Amino acid sequence: MNSEAGKGKSRDELIAELQIYQLELEMQNEQLSYSYQSLEEESSKFASFFDLAPFGYFVLDHKGNLEEVNQTAIDLLGTSKKKLFQKSLQLFIDHEYSISFVAFLERIKDGANKQTCEVKVTDIKKKSTYMRMEGLAITNSRTGNLQYYITAIDITTQKLAQQRLYNTKQRLEMTLRASETGTWTLELHTQYLSLDDYCFSILELDFITFDGHINTLINIIHPDDQKRVREAWRISINDFLALDIEFRILTKHDKIKHISVKGHRVVNVSANYFAGTIMDVSHRRLLEEEKLNLKNEKQRLILAATFDAQEKERFRLSNALHDSVCQLLYGIRLNLQVIGLSSDKKNELNKAMLLLDEAIQETREISYELTPSVLRDFGFAAGIKEISERLSSQNMTIFSHVDPVTDSLDTEVQLYLFRMVQELINNCLNHADATEVKINVSMDAGQIILNVIDNGHGFQGNIEELTFNGSGLRAIKNRIFLLGGTLDLKSSEEGAAVSIRFRSNQPITKHE
Structure with missing residues (x-):
């Protein structure tokens, strides 16, 4: 209100206008407060989204120093937000990935498109984490400097799985080489048989002249096994059953080898084929034959020992009967002869009865030793x-x-x-x-x-x-x-x- 506008107004009118102006200001202040509160709530909400996001967010200045991080990024680096501020992110990158990370930042700075890289980060507790990073460069409207906006996701589980898969593959290849095991595949559509170098070595085939036909392989199989092998192949291929068969082959030097072939059907988006292994099991078969021979020899020894024990037991029983029961019975026989010639028949008869009782007792003792009848009865x-x-x-x-x-x-x-x-x-x-x-x-x-x-x-x-x-x-x-x-x-x-x-x-x- 200016002085000229207020010259013709009374004091009460001026006061009323001032009160109106005051009320308007209070209403405007209230609206501003509400807007500020809403803005704070939205800011808090987005801050929560920012911190709770499953990805790590890093904001770097043009020098590569950290200006802002979310909670996930803090957890990935294993430290506190206060300790990260204005620290170079490169300090946390593992040495072997440092050059790759610097090149990643250069690509972000020079290009308008999103850039990616994979790095390994080591936190202050020496715990390593593999990350996949994506980033863009944005010019700060206030300072005019570039800022790097980078997202990071933990791919440690994926990396370790890939490493285990690679190690398993390496061990498998080493095992196959050590065990002289070859691998083969059979395309079901073309019926073409592919063999690796170990298969050619085991089967003593010439890889230059081998035409990939199953019949070519079957031709080197021992004639007595060919029919069985053909039937096994036919059933496995037609019925999609696992193949597990052993057979003999005749090598170029007329040597017999025992071969084990195993395989099963493999189906994926781009192919439908059989795959398996070929192994020379001649040594195992030789050991099995030797084991069988040893088992038979052991059984023969056991039987021989059993028969020998039986004979010894029979000999012992024979001696026991001859030295005790037979002698007693012979004495009884003599006593009975004497009875007929003796005048004192009663006394001689008593002697014979005593000898007979002793023979009965001896017989019982031998019988008891052989089989205690009291247990049975x-x-x-x-x-x-x-x-x-x-x-x-x-x-x-x-x-x-x-x-x-x-x-x-x-x-x-x-x-x-x-x-x-x-x-x-x-x-x-x-x-x-x-x-x-x-x-x-x-x-x-x-x-x-x-x-x-x-x-x-x-x-x-x-x-x-x-x-x-x-x-x-x-x-x-x-x-x-x-x-x-x-x-x-x-x-x-x-x-x-x-x-x-x-x-x-x-x-x-x-x-x-």
Whole structure:
């Protein structure tokens, strides 16, 4: 308001106009505040988008120093925004990629189009990250200087996958070279067979004269195998089945090689073909034949040993019958002859009866040693009780306690367990000079536990040597092996303790 306009107005009119002007200014200020707040909200929203973007954003000045970065870029460089400000981005680029990065910036500066490059960045913690960068150069309207606007994406996973693929390919090629394995392909449309250098070497073919026909390959196959190979090829190609076949070939020098061919159908956008490998398996076949020969020889040795053991056992039985039962029966025969000539027939008859009783007892002992019938007739618990009572004497008393549940064990397991008890009692009788033997057979948590304790003088010498040299302990150890169990031997001057454990449901290991 000027002074001339206000000369004809009263004081109240002036005040009213001033109030109107004040109200207008307040409304304009309110609109400006609202606009400023909206602008701040939009700026905050875009700042959030900028920071949370999955790509790293870098703004560099014309010297290549960092002016602005988003949170993703900060994370990629592994440091804080404050430490990045006005630092050269090139400092974080791995040395081997430094020249490539500088060339990238030069291309951005000289060209109007977007430029790309791949670099490896190492952060302050020495962690490496592969990035793909894209950038443009824009002139700052305020300063007139160029600024580089660069986006970066983490391609570490892709790069490492490519490296693993490359390494795998290299290892595969090395393996194929080391194993003398060749590769082949068969185009299904043209039926053309391609072989690599290793295939030509293995098959001893001339790569100059080879015409790529399957029949040319089949012609070098052993005549006895040709029909089978033709049929295998036909089925695989017609039915698109995997090929896996071995055959013999006749080389130029009339040498027979065993060849393995494997392959399968490969289908992609541009091709439809079979691919596979060719390998010389002559050495493997030779080893297999030698293994078979060794197996047959081993079986022959086992049979020979079995027959030899049978003959020895028959010889032992023959001697036992000849030296005991036959002699007793012969004595009975003489006594019976004497009875007819003697006046004291009753006394001679008693002698004959005693000899007959002894022969019966000897026969029972031999029969018991061969097959303890008490196991078959009355069970394992009764068998252990019977042998304990029968072998107890004035010099050595045998106490036994057997869990009745052992009667439900497999009959062959019962026999193995019974034989081990026999061997341990015989050891006490013949070597330990014990006066008391305690036998305990129990079951705990699905395990059969046999404990035999005596008060003799213990094992004399090294237990391992005794197990190896002693036929009794060795037989026990072999049976435990077949039962999949464990053996624990303890010995002192006060006696010996033997503990044997195995699972109650353990099937006996049998050699085929």
